[in-house]
Amino acid sequence: TEHAMLEEFTTGSVTCVVKPFERDDAFQVTTTSKKKKRTGLPMGRSEDDLTCEIVQWNDLTCTCGEFQRRKFSCIHALALCEKLKTNPLQYVDDCYSIERYHKTYAAKFSHVPEVSAWPEASGVPRLLPPAIVSGKGKETE
Numbered sequence: 001t002e003h004a005m006l007e008e009f010t011t012g013s014v015t016c017v018v019k020p021f022e023r024d025d026a027f028q029v030t031t032t033s034k035k036k037k038r039t040g041l042p043m044g045r046s047e048d049d050l051t052c053e054i055v056q057w058n059d060l061t062c063t064c065g066e067f068q069r070r071k072f073s074c075i076h077a078l079a080l081c082e083k084l085k086t087n088p089l090q091y092v093d094d095c096y097s098i099e100r101y102h103k104t105y106a107a108k109f110s111h112v113p114e115v116s117a118w119p120e121a122s123g124v125p126r127l128l129p130p131a132i133v134s135g136k137g138k139e140t141e
Contacts, residue, residue: 016079025058027083029076055080060091071095 021028031051053063053076061067066074071093081088094100
């Protein structure tokens, strides 16, 4: 699955333009993608959609947030890997590795019994849904 995700992003990174940005470890990545517009263009026509993000190479961050959030190279980092001739797999977090997957599921899991087999809770207050207050609306005559 790791390689499948990489293929998906690599396909999109062909439309990226990478330029150095202010510091040695920062790069501006401009992405052009075709977006279908519902209005204003004839059926089947598309318009270029430009986005610009900054990749901080030493920090492994991108202004799009995907690099940090997913712990996996975003399309902008992949474009930079291609430009710098770097293997993007080295920036994939260990949580995606097969070893980590096996360690995660190596432990024995006990099944959860049916609700009827659960012990009765004691000392727990009963929670009720909040009261619904009707808002102001159109007055009726």
